[in-house]
Amino acid sequence: MEQEYLFILEALESLGEDEFKRFKFCLSIFGHEYYSHIPQDKIKGSDRISTVQLLREFSGREAMNVTIKILEQSNLRNTAFRLQQKIASEHNQIIIRKIRKDYRQKYMETMIEEYQVIEDKNSRLGESILLNKRYIPPIIIKKHRWQEDDLHQIVAGGNKDLDDLNQRENLECISIGIDKLFEPNEHGLLASTVVLQGPSGIGKTTTLRKIMLDWASGNIYEKFDYIFYLSCKEMKLIQADTSLAELLLSNCKDPKTPVSEILANPENLLFLIDGFDELRFSLDYLNSKLCSDPHEKASISCIFNGLLRRTVLDKSHLLITTWSMAAEKLKRYLVSPCSFEILGFSPKGQEVYFSNFFEDEQQAKQAYTFVQGNKMVYSMCFAPIVCWSVCTVFQQQFESGQSLDENLTTSTSLFVFFVTGMLNHCSCKQTAQKHLQSLSSLAEEGMRKHTIVFEEEQIKKHNLDAENILALFLNKNQCQEGTMSRSTFSFVHFTFQEFFAALFFVLEAKPQSNANLIKLLKDNQEKTDGFLTATVRFLFGLLNGDTVGFIQKNLACKVDFQIKEILMKWVMVSATKNPPLKEQKLLELLHYLFETQDVEFVKAAMERFTEISLSSLPLTVADCLALTFCINYSYKKHTLHLQDCQLGYQQLDVLMLGIANCLYLSLSDNKLEDSSVKLLCEGLKQPDCELQSLTLYKSPLTSDGIKKLMRLEKRIRQSGRRLIIIV
Template sequence: MDEFRGKVITDADLTEFRNQLAQYEDSQLGTFYKYFWEDLLYILESLDTLSILRELNFRNPISLEHYQALKKQCGATIFAQMLLEDINASGRDSVLGFWESLFVLQNEHPHPNLLGVLDELIQTAEILGQQIMLDGNGPDQAPDLKSCQKQHRENLLEKNENLVEHRAPGLTNESQSFNISERYLDLIVVSSHRFRSRPQHELIATGGIHEHILQKNQSYLERITPNRLFRWCHRKRCVPQTVLVSGVPGVGKTTLMQKFVYDWAKGKLYQRFAFVFFFKFRNLNNKDELSLVEMIVDEYPYLHSQLERIFHNPEHLLFIFDGLDESRGQIDLKQKQLSSDPLSKQTVNTIVSSLVSQTLLKGCSVLITSRPTRLTAVETSVFSRISEIMGFFPKEREKYFQHFFSDYTMAQKAFHYVRENGMLYTFCYIPSYCWIICTVLSMCFRGQKNKFTSTVEFLPKTVTQLFASFLSNILANHCQGGSIDKNFLISIGWMAESGVNSHILSFTKDDLETFSVDTSSHLVTSFLMESGQSPNVSYSFLHLTIQEFMAALVHYLDYSPERLQKALDDAKSHVDGRGEIFLRFISGLSDSSTRSLLKPYVGDLSVQASKHVISFLQKSIPTPQTQNIDYRKVLNVFACLAESRNKALVSSSIGSNTHFEFSEFFLAPLDCTVLAFILESCKGTEVLDLGSCFIQTEGLERISPSLHTVTEVRLTNNNLRDEDVSRIYSILTHPQCRIQKFSLRNNGLTEESCLPLALAINENKSLRDLDLSKNKLAGADFYQLLAVLSDPTCKIERLALQEAKLTPEYCDSLLSLNNNTNLVFLNISSNFFGNAGYPHIQRLILTHPSLKEIKLGMNDFSEETEKNLLQLQKRRPEVVVTL
């Protein structure tokens, strides 16, 4: 994160900054404060609380205790809001002191949003007030252009004011629409430049990094709210004119653009743009050659007579192109054949490239959205700002469920079910997944009283079961009006598979005819959405993952050994991960209980296909002798096994592999869920090394139900916290716990963890080796932990308390370890015992009944004390003393 490294602030810098702010009147300072309000909230939520409060207190004395307690009681968001409001209410000196505090804090806390705000305040100081007014009021317009602009706003409002929420067939025959302001939930957009390599399926990859980014990189996560997209970019040191927003399918790119356009049309956002033109690439696919004027007039015919005058001020124009990944033509943003004439007929590629390159309407702004995978083949350096939609934060996930279900109790029940199911919850950062999950669970919980009740009430446990349930809901509804056309499902399945292999999301009428898809079938609208107007109509699946599910299902509907084997080999060979979800679905359908969900509507699915897939999985499982194991490929196979729910297959194929080493390999929460299933199926695992895997809270939550089955568990260096010890307690106190060796070395545990650890050790019957090194355990509660470790009934044989922040006063209590007659190894090195602790440690070495080895190095002993400690070995040669 070098671009976010803070500068070293000198006294001269601070004086210059203070003098610059002093020039502004109170009204101007108030305008700036309001303008940066959302940024300041996020900065205060992200920065170290004590650091900001100390800086503020240094300039304007405040109650540190009050605000620290406020954050602890009410959370970071309420704390930030209250602090900002209090500063604003306290007057000019407090506001100036606040800005100075932020300016100084960039030394030690170079948060990108903090640097961006300070940069914008300093670099654009002379014009910032004018820019704020321009964004609020817009540029001056001639009366007739103002009238034209009003008509344009009304048109965009009409098109974008409602969010359409699809409902499951059987719940209601009509989609429901809501005002976008009432139903829109914040999507997290962050600065990103991660498009060069995509070795994983984008949904899995983004789902994996989602919690990783939110938890580990909070201090370096540059959040880009919609009103920041075209504001000063700290990374590029400019106000961007070309902006790229990427995001996986269904994460909300189009919804974000819809809200952006709606807010502009309502006068709430970026009024610097006199006209916004919103296009979707999928609607431009059938355009061979056209001019920019024709492109605009096709979409907005009422602008025809005014376009020439509108083009006179290109700096007041914004072009939005949504869905680059849905463009059937290659978009080369670095091409040399560019256009400068709005009337010249060109390909869509040339027009878009010319706008981005500023040869066409120089000074205009361009905003493009795309899936990440499409961007690996696009020159993204032409964009001034690149951002990525990360989807929902956990709070927004829960809000979505509350919005979907009118019944609060049912919403809570559904969310709780998903929260407890790692397979489903991990994908809930994607709004469209939330919709599919809610759709299925609403049918399950309502338990409609018809002959298909047993199917409807089936609660999905895997992603395959989720989509099988979703499809069964659709088919159940259509069964009421007649029989299901199995041939239609087969035709659409083969088209889906072709699209997955070719990265095609949008299909033409010719594509449907090629695969014999009957567009007159009553099932069409349940799977495909139409875009454009006749004769230029295109079709796409409701969601890419539905397309991937149908691509897998067709092999069970129309089994061919040759086609299935080719599909499996192709999916496995794709280096960009495009086949991963397909493989998980085809593996999941090998489970008979999953296939039974669809049996009432399509009959028996191929058992031969199931056997074929199981054989494929068996051959894919790496053996213990495999050299240079690719952990990602191993986890992909494990994920397929988890989807298959085939514990017997896992046990027979992996059971002989008793060591799982994932050290220093990032494990996402979904990976942990998959590993939990593998461990549960094997039951005889000897070693599980999760050191430096960054599993953290959610990862531990996902894997904890199966950790008790392992003999040796290593959770070293995972940034676990005191709040995670409740999970560790449940693991160690499980009635069938097999753990003999447990490492929690180098985590974030403090004395608050000591009591629950003590209770767990006291109840546990298997533990023999415990490493608690490099945790800050010193404190009053440490004595309770020590008491349990010193109990005559304690079975711990090897104990490591290296670098636990222990001081001389603990040495006397360490003598109580004499009561543990099982202890043979003790590591208490790298503490702070000093010479004062020597008498107690000497006595421990000389009197402990079973001790064989003790490590004491790096404890601030004098040379003489170290010499005396080593000489103790002569008096008791059976104890090895290491310094």
């Protein structure tokens, strides 16, 4: 209504003085005929603004009609016509805005319906898991520099930013909420492109789903009219040319979607691009054509290039998730991105996850207490995928009346328990064996060919025809191309593909499997992208006698023991490489040995190592557990270089368990404060400790801490044992 009075004022201001006098004269003479009862003496001395005020006061809702009629009576028909057009246009705009608002509300309701529930392969038939019940806010921190982190820290069992419990709690205090990712930076600048990176299984996709749900519920990002979720895994399956507008139309699931009107205001749009790393084998930076028109048909590569490089909808906002290993490649496509790292759960978040997972409060407490007592498993539980797998295994054991298994010490044992339980739950032993072999051969082919999406023909080729097994371990995606559609499949999580691929080589020997295994080991050592690291770690874990026995007993599978000889030979060759293995590859190898939990295997392997250098490599508690395990079971006494490894109290507490088997230990340039002195003194005083040299250059020790070490050094040397402590 207020807008109409402004339109009347604009019309009167467009009149000349004589025209305005004529308008007022006609208003005083004919106004009463049109329900306007303005006193003549008030009209006579009024200017344009006061005339509008009089019309508002005495004509109310009829003010517009009165004005138009009086303009016509005053022979000012052009002005009356223009005023009518303005009113009609405004009314149309109101209707359009209402339609847009109604459609936006409908879209948001559709998104709530789609994103409020998550799929849990372990849930009972017909049961749904609410995202808000299962979702735990992860730790998200600003990433101040682009860097490639270890892709598979999740399976290694640790994250340098989360390893120290105190640091994890501190990070929780500065963690950024999902509603703050597009806030102004320290310079007051708003980023239009945000990257959320992290290793596999850390919760990137779930975080995007939560953002979508919270926006649709009206809780966050009200500044965006629309948010669209684009899965790179699904997008790369589209082979025919399409347009961005058509992609969004299929995303909306409503053929009447006013896509053109939505795209007309790109500054109000946010695209959630999930899994850039899925495109790393198909997106060509140099040769791909750049899309510039959202309605133009083009290849998926061209469309994504256009979105990322801002040649299409350049004012829109992007939130992109990627594995850490693909971050460097992604950087080439983006202009001034703001980067964040998702680090998984805080200690409190882990506990809340267990509490939410189990309906029985006592079971939740028992499961979490068990995990806290297992350093290796606990160090892996910052990752949601591990938390879910651990809880699922425990749930199976609770339901069957079993006690929690003490052998659950490595990522491999965790997945063996999980997969075995799920297979036996759905089929008999003989059928389970067949399904296990089929899943393993499919996974191995995928790892060998760098493929994570499988066509229906491949599923049939590997004899995966049981619907319940497909539903348990594989996601089925329907890919629409024009009037045709086709089904594609992917493992429920990449970690399962890695596990099953490793299992392929352990099950009874197959033609060419040994040759493929040797090539896999060679490729893993030569490449730095981490794509095969977890598969190799699972391979070593499957050498464990208890694990093999468990598979044979519960799934009636035959196992190929020749693999152990191949892996031992590979370790021996790796240990004697010249030049020696780089720090990261050496650490990976130590994790492989730890994963076996096979003392004799580790003893034989460690024979080839005398000097171990991991300097300048941030070490987690899990890393230190693996290192200590290998040193403890070595026949040799080792020289250990751990300078600048970001070691703190927690890591040192673990390392002291292996100090007896070291002759020389360098801990220079670490975060070892006086609280660590007590640990060092206790380790050095062990009767079987033969350490001869301890270096602590550039450690933030106080003079009191240094004095304690010097006094201990003196007492040990007086006892006849050689020891030099350099501070």
